Amino acid sequence: MSSDSVARQVAPSALGDDARRFFNLTVTLARTDFKLRYFGSVLGYVWSLARPLLLFGILYAVFTIVFHAGRGVPHYPVYLLTAIILWTYFTETTSGGVTCLLNREGLLRKMRFPRLVIPLSVGLTAAFNLALNFIVVLGFAVATGVEPRLTWLELPVLALLLATLALGVGMMLSVLYVRFRDVQPIWEVTAQILFYASPIVYTAKTYPASVREIAMINPIAAILTQMNHAFISPSAPTAASVIGGTARLLLPLGIIIVAAVVGLWFFMREAPRIAENL
Amino acid sequence: MTATVRPYAPTPSPDAREPSVRIAGVSKAFRLPHQRYATFKERALHPFRSTKYDVLQALDDINVEIEPGEFFGIVGRNGSGKSSLLKCIAGIYSIDAGELTVAGRLSPFIELGVGFNMELTARDNVLINAIMLGLTRKQARERFEDIIAFAELEDFLDLRLKNYSSGMGVRLAFSVAIQVEAEILLIDEVLAVGDAAFQQKCYDEFQRLKRAGRTILFVTHDMGAIERFCDRAMLIDKGRTVMIGAPTEVARRYNALNFGTTVHQLSDDRLRAGEEMAGPVAIVDGWFESRDGVRIAALASNEECCACMEVRFNERVEEPIFGFTLRNEVGSTVFATTTDHLHGDTGTFEAGQTAIVRLIFENYLTPSRYNLTPSVARQGAGADALDLREDIASVVIHGGRFTGGIVELPHTFRISTR
Numbered sequence: 001m002s003s004d005s006v007a008r009q010v011a012p013s014a015l016g017d018d019a020r021r022f023f024n025l026t027v028t029l030a031r032t033d034f035k036l037r038y039f040g041s042v043l044g045y046v047w048s049l050a051r052p053l054l055l056f057g058i059l060y061a062v063f064t065i066v067f068h069a070g071r072g073v074p075h076y077p078v079y080l081l082t083a084i085i086l087w088t089y090f091t092e093t094t095s096g097g098v099t100c101l102l103n104r105e106g107l108l109r110k111m112r113f114p115r116l117v118i119p120l121s122v123g124l125t126a127a128f129n130l131a132l133n134f135i136v137v138l139g140f141a142v143a144t145g146v147e148p149r150l151t152w153l154e155l156p157v158l159a160l161l162l163a164t165l166a167l168g169v170g171m172m173l174s175v176l177y178v179r180f181r182d183v184q185p186i187w188e189v190t191a192q193i194l195f196y197a198s199p200i201v202y203t204a205k206t207y208p209a210s211v212r213e214i215a216m217i218n219p220i221a222a223i224l225t226q227m228n229h230a231f232i233s234p235s236a237p238t239a240a241s242v243i244g245g246t247a248r249l250l251l252p253l254g255i256i257i258v259a260a261v262v263g264l265w266f267f268m269r270e271a272p273r274i275a276e277n278l
Numbered sequence: 279m280t281a282t283v284r285p286y287a288p289t290p291s292p293d294a295r296e297p298s299v300r301i302a303g304v305s306k307a308f309r310l311p312h313q314r315y316a317t318f319k320e321r322a323l324h325p326f327r328s329t330k331y332d333v334l335q336a337l338d339d340i341n342v343e344i345e346p347g348e349f350f351g352i353v354g355r356n357g358s359g360k361s362s363l364l365k366c367i368a369g370i371y372s373i374d375a376g377e378l379t380v381a382g383r384l385s386p387f388i389e390l391g392v393g394f395n396m397e398l399t400a401r402d403n404v405l406i407n408a409i410m411l412g413l414t415r416k417q418a419r420e421r422f423e424d425i426i427a428f429a430e431l432e433d434f435l436d437l438r439l440k441n442y443s444s445g446m447g448v449r450l451a452f453s454v455a456i457q458v459e460a461e462i463l464l465i466d467e468v469l470a471v472g473d474a475a476f477q478q479k480c481y482d483e484f485q486r487l488k489r490a491g492r493t494i495l496f497v498t499h500d501m502g503a504i505e506r507f508c509d510r511a512m513l514i515d516k517g518r519t520v521m522i523g524a525p526t527e528v529a530r531r532y533n534a535l536n537f538g539t540t541v542h543q544l545s546d547d548r549l550r551a552g553e554e555m556a557g558p559v560a561i562v563d564g565w566f567e568s569r570d571g572v573r574i575a576a577l578a579s580n581e582e583c584c585a586c587m588e589v590r591f592n593e594r595v596e597e598p599i600f601g602f603t604l605r606n607e608v609g610s611t612v613f614a615t616t617t618d619h620l621h622g623d624t625g626t627f628e629a630g631q632t633a634i635v636r637l638i639f640e641n642y643l644t645p646s647r648y649n650l651t652p653s654v655a656r657q658g659a660g661a662d663a664l665d666l667r668e669d670i671a672s673v674v675i676h677g678g679r680f681t682g683g684i685v686e687l688p689h690t691f692r693i694s695t696r
Binding site for chain 2: 020024025028109272
């Protein structure tokens with residue numbers, strides 16, 4: 001098929017031609033999703049907080065009492081909780097991304113709209129959650145003695161980097177899942193591996209020296225490590241110092257950019273045929 | 279009943295000669311693998327077999343131009359490709375070949391209530407749906423009252439949609455849909471539900487849209503709606519255009535396609551069976567004819583119809599009585615008549631002669647399938663049948679209104695006051 005023979009505005013695409021509608025749609029879908037998630041439950045939003053808190057409770061108990069992982073880490077509970085909500089954001093965006101196109105089959109088959117809206121709205125819903133969770137974390141941090149500093153301003157940048165990575169992966173997974181249903185279990189397993197490979201229940205200092213620099217290529221490891229330094233304790237090493245030099249940070253940064261670019265490229269390539277392949 | 283009727287802004291037409299939708303040589307094929315390789319494992323195990331697939335030609339070289347302000351119907355049987363065509367025009371499917379241009383803003387959806395969420399209230403759904411259709415949040419709020427008033431659902435605003443009846447849901451969806459500022463509307467099979475009053479309201483709304491110069495493309499099975507609203511219609515079958523023309527013509531072709539065109543010519547076997555009949559008289563054939571003498575299986579209501587029988591006389595019969603009975607789908611006798619004394623002489627037939635008897639009648643039948651039972655009887659008090667063939671032929675009457683009655687009597691009204 002030659003794309004130049006297809007005239008304007010009638011071919012389905014990832015981005016569409018109306019930026020305002022793109023934005024409105026993304027926000028509306030995300031809001032609706034967020035609203036619906038705990039719709040009909042008595043405690044509502046509390047549940048979206050309960051999940052990371054519960055995970056936090058379990059991991060905290062297991063890793064401090066049984067494994068003593070947090071020993072010597074200043075404000076370990078704050079670190080663990082922050083890492084968990086960031087991780088929750090990442091998995092919500094990526095795992096949600098896997099099934100998002102299929103879940104929106106009705107819309108995709110019946111309505112013309114920029115296809116990219118769907119994985120983006122999943123990321124946005126997760127971001128709403130992250131923002132609400134972060135308020136709780138902030139209170140927890142201040143209550144346990146973490147002092148506000150100017151370096152907190154790094155946090156939005158770190159969150160943006162994480163979002164870029166998560167959306168890139170999410171876009172890629174969403175179109176892959178349309179073709180291959182085994183993407184879902186594969187990603188579940190991958191996410192599990194990534195969870196333990198990233199410094200969530202431990203900090204980057206725990207990595208054995210021999211693998212530390214390699215492990216830090218994982219963008220999540222780099223982001224969490226920098227988060228520890230900027231947000232929780234100034235005495236914690238920066239990502240640059242753990243990976244062994246600022247220049248090396250280009251590796252995790254490169255992975256983030258590649259994930260976003262490849263994810264977007266792949267999504268745009270597949271977008272015109274998503275509706276018929278579903 | 280409508281609280282406020284917002285007038286539609288007339289469609290600006292920079293160049294009136296430019297068609298709203300131009301479809302030139304459009305083709306679309308779906309690749310349907312024999313076996314869908316949905317997992318990596320299957321693909322890994324059968325790396326070469328995956329190249330086998332069927333190509334389903336959903337659309338094959340479709341050409342049509344739809345003018346601004348036209349109400350254009352697309353009809354076809356299930357799987358004919360009509361919905362695929364609509365989805366290509368809507369920009370939901372990509373096309374493989376040809377050119378498809380659209381001049382003007384296209385409504386983004388092809389079905390009512392797309393994106394409705396059953397768990398949310400009508401209020402939320404209206405706002406969400408309006409935004410999906412391209413309004414801003416502010417516009418959606420501003421028009422909220424109008425939408426609800428049109429749907430006549432003021433009392434059910436905070437009811438969750440899952441507690442709505444299907445008709446109420448459609449009313450809501452339609453009310454939102456007409457708020458879209460589109461110059462070209464695409465509609466796939468709507469208004470199948472909704473009570474008569476609301477349907478009428480919707481059709482009135484269509485007329486208003488039409489007067490405002492909107493172009494409407496309309497996919498349906500309902501020939502009544504096609505004949506009533508469309509300026510032109512297109513019949514497609516197996517992805518190809520069968521015809522484009524006046525709605526009544528298209529409806530006739532559609533019914534012909536559905537019910538078979540001209541009827542079965544009676545097989546030789548049956549004719550021979552007639553010859554071998556021991557009786558003095560044998561009805562060897564029965565059929566329906568159109569005004570111009572063509573055997574038909576379907577006919578538009580209000581078109582003159584002719585029921586026919588062919589009778590072979592094996593012995594001399596004087597003044598036989600020919601009878602016709604029409605029964606509808608449920609087996610009720612709708613009409614029965616005979617050539618009794620009121621019709622005068624039928625004549626005398628010698629052995630070996632064949633007669634063709636035609637009953638020409640004004641077609642006041644309502645849409646249904648009608649079966650013909652012809653009979654021949656001897657003159658006399660007993661009038662026992664010499665031959666009678668139950669349901670020898672049938673005709674489908676289509677078009678017209680569905681009134682619930684079994685006939686559509688010619689009528690006028692006279693209303694006076696005392």
